[in-house]
Amino acid sequence: MKYLLRSAILLFGLFVSTLSLAAKEFPLTEPVGGEPFGHSVTTLGEGVYVFRWWVYRNIFIVTDEGVIVTDPMNPKAAKLLQSEIRKITDKPVKYVVYSHNHHDHISGGIIFKEEGAKFVGHENVLKELADHPSPVTPLPDITYKDQYTVELGGRKLELKYFGANHGESLVVMRLPKENALFIVDIVTPRRVAFRMMPDFWPDEWIRSLKEIEATDFDYVISGHGPNTEPAIDTANVVKDQRVYLEDLMAAVKGAMDAGVHSPDKLKASVKLPKYKGWRYYDEWLPMNIERIWAFYHMGW
Numbered sequence: 001m002k003y004l005l006r007s008a009i010l011l012f013g014l015f016v017s018t019l020s021l022a023a024k025e026f027p028l029t030e031p032v033g034g035e036p037f038g039h040s041v042t043t044l045g046e047g048v049y050v051f052r053w054w055v056y057r058n059i060f061i062v063t064d065e066g067v068i069v070t071d072p073m074n075p076k077a078a079k080l081l082q083s084e085i086r087k088i089t090d091k092p093v094k095y096v097v098y099s100h101n102h103h104d105h106i107s108g109g110i111i112f113k114e115e116g117a118k119f120v121g122h123e124n125v126l127k128e129l130a131d132h133p134s135p136v137t138p139l140p141d142i143t144y145k146d147q148y149t150v151e152l153g154g155r156k157l158e159l160k161y162f163g164a165n166h167g168e169s170l171v172v173m174r175l176p177k178e179n180a181l182f183i184v185d186i187v188t189p190r191r192v193a194f195r196m197m198p199d200f201w202p203d204e205w206i207r208s209l210k211e212i213e214a215t216d217f218d219y220v221i222s223g224h225g226p227n228t229e230p231a232i233d234t235a236n237v238v239k240d241q242r243v244y245l246e247d248l249m250a251a252v253k254g255a256m257d258a259g260v261h262s263p264d265k266l267k268a269s270v271k272l273p274k275y276k277g278w279r280y281y282d283e284w285l286p287m288n289i290e291r292i293w294a295f296y297h298m299g300w
């Protein structure tokens with residue numbers, strides 16, 4: 001009996017530590033800073049909405065047959081999103097569409113799985129999530145290689161893969177009726193690139209943006225922006241983002257060609273005054289410069 005009890009306690013201990021280990025892998029609560037910025041829902045047109053939580057955004061589409069949701073972000077945001085959808089319709093969420101594999105955009109979808117939603121992601125999302133699983137992030141049920149169209153209640157959401165750029169699974173989404181793109185992470189209007197550009201490949205990023213520019217669209221909804229930024233922009237923001245990256249790379253390469261090889265000296269001397277008005281110019285430009293130095297220095 002004593003032995004059994006001890007085994008049971010041991011087993012229970014094992015169970016608890018497994019649980020806390022799983023919980024430690026990825027944060028299950030909102031990232032620090034989520035609270036003060038709140039969330040909002042903007043109606044874009046017939047059944048199309050932009051949901052913003054902190055500086056993250058997704059789009060969702062309400063049809064007579066159910067709802068298409070994109071990037072659920074994290075458990076807290078997903079819960080808020082679910083309650084906002086409930087204010088609009090009592091139809092269930094039928095599809096959750098992932099933009100790419102990063103956990104800060106696609107966690108928390110488990111609550112929609114419980115509603116019976118099918119999850120859609122690029123085949124590399126499945127690979128990445130299988131390697132880095134999270135208990136709150138269901139694996140895609142539907143995967144694809146180059147493109148896929150989600151159809152529900154007479155609505156279409158077109159998904160297109162442009163190759164590696166930010167990771168190797170990012171897709172651009174298109175609302176054909178509105179001729180609008182939903183672009184996550186690779187286009188953020190009027191802001192310099194994110195910090196050290198984590199998981200961004202600068203040359204592939206520029207190539208992808210050129211390819212996107214050549215497609216048919218009038219508007220862009222970006223996956224990031226605080227509540228002070230518009231929910232939707234005109235098509236030119238894709239080009240603006242590409243030109244910023246080209247200017248950044250040219251400035252860093254120019255300084256390196258002129259003999260400056262220390263990343264610290266580059267960060268102190270390279271300036272891009274044309275972008276002084278963009279968000280985080282002072283804070284993040286030096287980090288952008290170091291990332292481009294690494295690209296030219298290491299070929300990476």
Ligand SMILES: [Zn+2]
Nearest residue numbers: 100102166185
């Ligand atoms: Zn990302």
